[in-house]
Amino acid sequence: MPRVGIAGATGYTGIELVRLLSAHPHVSVRRLYSKSHAGRLFSDIFPQFLGHVDLPLDPLSVDTLSDIDILFLALPHGQAQHYFDLFQSFNIRVVDLSADFRLANPVDYTLYYGEPHIKPDLLGSIPLGLPEFYRDEIRDAPYVACPGCYATSVMLALKPAATAGWVKGPVIADAKSGVSGAGKTLKESSLYCEVNGTFSAYATHSHRHRPEMELVTGQTVLFSPHLVPMNRGILASVYVPVVEHLTQSQVYAHYQSTYADAPFVTIHEGSKTPSTKYIWGTNNCWLTVRLCPDINQLVIFSAIDNLLKGASGQAIQCMNIMIGAPETSGLPAITPYL
């Protein structure tokens, strides 16, 4: 049974990884890494894990790397690139949830992350952890770079239309996310009273997930993220100017067939209104596909749980492929109603 380590185990995506992997039927969680809480027990910090996950938190170091076969990196950007060679030398397969290896172009990385990449030659060679499109590349990869939460929601919505050659202008991706997307970092804008009761836009046309979307879909995207007063969930409303003479059934059929083998993506007709309610707590992606033929606009709503399909769930989905387990292993399938 592969032995798993989780770095950044005390952040929101890290905790989700711990929760799901500790109950996963095909792997064994051996090491939890945390800089801020090293030396304590995981269940001492998070008493809801008492009796379930009582592992210690270690600093990420050479001392324990021989204990693990697969390592999940739930770290801020800028760290994975430093560790890359080390993990290779230990023959550890890595599922990286950070942004370090998502982009193909070092110039884009510098532009969006504010400093040069230290492994620029590797950019573009690491498979993207979006199994619906890169399953084969993921299977034998030593290192997988999972896309951002927003990026995942928009890629799944837009790529089929793009591949079909239907897009004829800039795409508007108006996305809305729950607050856990901002992580557990202490900042005033994440305080309860600052968020509760309000709805805000931010980072319009400048968010770091934008170049990921454009890279994978080959389209120009006006990406416009917003913050919703709720814990979990993303709903992306993607507006695509399309060629004339498309029909709703044609569009629907194309999306259906694109995702015929994707266990976590469900396509819904345009009359089904989407909600994060239908997918939270699972690794599912809900796509409502609706053509507005009067104005040649295709509207695709994409709902995912930002912590699952947008992060930890998708990372486990990648790992399942990497270890030859069923793609759905250890991932919650049924959404709690409330």
Added chain:
Amino acid sequence: MPRVGIAGATGYTGIELVRLLSAHPHVSVRRLYSKSHAGRLFSDIFPQFLGHVDLPLDPLSVDTLSDIDILFLALPHGQAQHYFDLFQSFNIRVVDLSADFRLANPVDYTLYYGEPHIKPDLLGSIPLGLPEFYRDEIRDAPYVACPGCYATSVMLALKPAATAGWVKGPVIADAKSGVSGAGKTLKESSLYCEVNGTFSAYATHSHRHRPEMELVTGQTVLFSPHLVPMNRGILASVYVPVVEHLTQSQVYAHYQSTYADAPFVTIHEGSKTPSTKYIWGTNNCWLTVRLCPDINQLVIFSAIDNLLKGASGQAIQCMNIMIGAPETSGLPAITPYL
């Protein structure tokens, strides 16, 4: 001092009218009308008004109409048109918050509201209660039809660009509203546990406020509303494909000058991220205007309080104009921080 009546006083917009008008310096609230609660005291139903508004709730009838000079209609659509002649006969000036006289075309009314209008000849002749553009028409009108909450937010965002002749394709209006927009009607989708923790789209491209926007702006709008788990507030993100060679400063200056005399509209540069946090509890409209010249898209964020600038506040703003009071009388100006 003009004597005021409020019909539909126990709904969310009605209660706001009662709260604000009972403290208004230039009018006197005389009659509150309610079908469901007739016979009871307003403060008996809503104890937070005890000692402040202890008026009885009456059925809306001929008996008491001579007591009032101005009547606010906070009723579901389909009722105002029936009462129209009656109010005229009593010489009552009406501020109608319902949808009955917003549209100009009877065919549109039938299409969107499911039955023919009974006063089709009047449609198009009633001034729209959007003071920023129709102040002169409102001043002496016997009857004013206030626009819908979503419509108000989008009109204020889009009309200056439209008037300037900059729009060159269908506009995307992706709007997000707090739950009070659905009113106090008992329906499962408005229950706390159905809404809390979730974000949903609904009525894509078919919402009743769409024809209002298109009528006032003269543009084709893909209107896409969403429900936010919060009580109050609308943020509309309006994406406008525009002609080439515009500049940010040109756009900003045009919006500034359009609203130079509008006490409730504030224009912000594109770098200021908008939030309902900045306007809730007031009659203000926050507009962030941002040109994305690389893709010839103008993004306008419009934030209003759906119960105030989107409904009761705007209605009082209209009344202020009608009675010759300062336009800002009785309307809260400073947003509570939380």
Added chain:
Amino acid sequence: MPRVGIAGATGYTGIELVRLLSAHPHVSVRRLYSKSHAGRLFSDIFPQFLGHVDLPLDPLSVDTLSDIDILFLALPHGQAQHYFDLFQSFNIRVVDLSADFRLANPVDYTLYYGEPHIKPDLLGSIPLGLPEFYRDEIRDAPYVACPGCYATSVMLALKPAATAGWVKGPVIADAKSGVSGAGKTLKESSLYCEVNGTFSAYATHSHRHRPEMELVTGQTVLFSPHLVPMNRGILASVYVPVVEHLTQSQVYAHYQSTYADAPFVTIHEGSKTPSTKYIWGTNNCWLTVRLCPDINQLVIFSAIDNLLKGASGQAIQCMNIMIGAPETSGLPAITPYL
């Protein structure tokens, strides 16, 4: 494998039963009953269950009762007593989540539920579905009556102290519940905007769960429930005037030993502050036990998920005992962090 039916499948506790039992390893869900939605598919109403639970919703009737061995009743009070004989005649074992058979005294039933019980002779003879104290009675019972959500939280907190003979006066049980406790019934007080942002008390000293607590603990309880703006969870703060000369370690040891064999109850020292955060989404009960020796008061905080340990989870725990399965089968054990 026992065949299971669920009556009231479209309410909040019903949906939880469907979700958990459809994934339960030792039973097979065969029939879902619903009066309001009979004739439709479960997954048609709740699209999050598409592909997982596509069973039809039937009216509860003689026609299908031979298909099931165990029936869960998630119905309003007053119905189970009418069906009692019918279920017996079909040899169906019943786990009743309603209030019909919780009380022992017909006079109390009439007092709290407003009409006489139609099976008064049965009251007092049906085992209470609180496995921590009535495991043996539940095991072979044909019919089990699960206690109310508030009652469960207070019983688990108070009964050990009561059994030890420590209580020397009226107990204060100040309990706070999420909104799902009110069910999915349409009432104004359950609307999002009525609940969000507010905290309220209700039914002080008159709530229907009070006689259940007093019956099981043998103590006089001032039960004071409150409504919290959140979906799930109960925190009961139970204040017990106790005999002199108790010590914290003595109290803690007694609670520990009382629940030594209870897989879902965890005892925490007084310095561990309790939260619904630590148990939501699971069948767990978190008890913080704190003696204030300066005033001879024992404070016990009891946190449960009202839909799980307070309703559907506890019902499944009872069923597990009834069918000889491990008590924890099919019940979620690890709390999602958020």
Added chain:
Amino acid sequence: MPRVGIAGATGYTGIELVRLLSAHPHVSVRRLYSKSHAGRLFSDIFPQFLGHVDLPLDPLSVDTLSDIDILFLALPHGQAQHYFDLFQSFNIRVVDLSADFRLANPVDYTLYYGEPHIKPDLLGSIPLGLPEFYRDEIRDAPYVACPGCYATSVMLALKPAATAGWVKGPVIADAKSGVSGAGKTLKESSLYCEVNGTFSAYATHSHRHRPEMELVTGQTVLFSPHLVPMNRGILASVYVPVVEHLTQSQVYAHYQSTYADAPFVTIHEGSKTPSTKYIWGTNNCWLTVRLCPDINQLVIFSAIDNLLKGASGQAIQCMNIMIGAPETSGLPAITPYL
């Protein structure tokens, strides 16, 4: 017109002071003090104040103290005692919202605040800013110490019963507060995702507001605070063991007469269920008084807005008394419905 300064102007209570005092009819806000934001404009940090409060933020220093007559201190504890002599030397009257001068006993101060008071001789000589009981002392005082938010809610509930000699044992004060009570300090427990959807107890029997309550009421109080996922509001449920033979009408009459001259306190019979909904956004205190004669327990529910009657509103109420203005000047009276 008295000239006012506000120290700590960028915290939650500070912002409320700025909002209310900038619209107050009888004073003029001259100086805003902030350590963290000194040098910026208030409306630059909080754009909702643009055009309303554009004052600069200064460090609190000798340079500007001659510009003000009255100073509000919305500072963390431990600072006011250092400035005390300075303010006296400038002849500035001070309304202190911090904890520095609330307690009478230096030993208690050291015990609860972890370090000795530097002006122990002053303790006990500064009037408490609770106008309902200390109006006369406040009127001419150079310095007033406003009580804590929880303390205010419990004092108003309990003091009449205590004064009447009815209390015959330890009082349970189970209080629930919105999150703004924790202020704007960055700490993990105040993050949105940590609070949303959960209800917690904390600081049981050890909270700093406990000795304030005991001092003012003369009773032993088991004070048990809880955190509610909402921005504003406190509901305290106060359970008082009382002497025998009291009647509901006797208790109600006593509370009515105690607060006959208190413009912000309203007494309600026990059948009126209390909610923070009825007072948020105002300086009001809602008291529901309910005797449970079967167990000789008096239950008093006390609802206040923690930022207003619990802090900034009460401070302004004190100032109104100090400057001879009507006690209600500049304080919002009608609660918004939602």
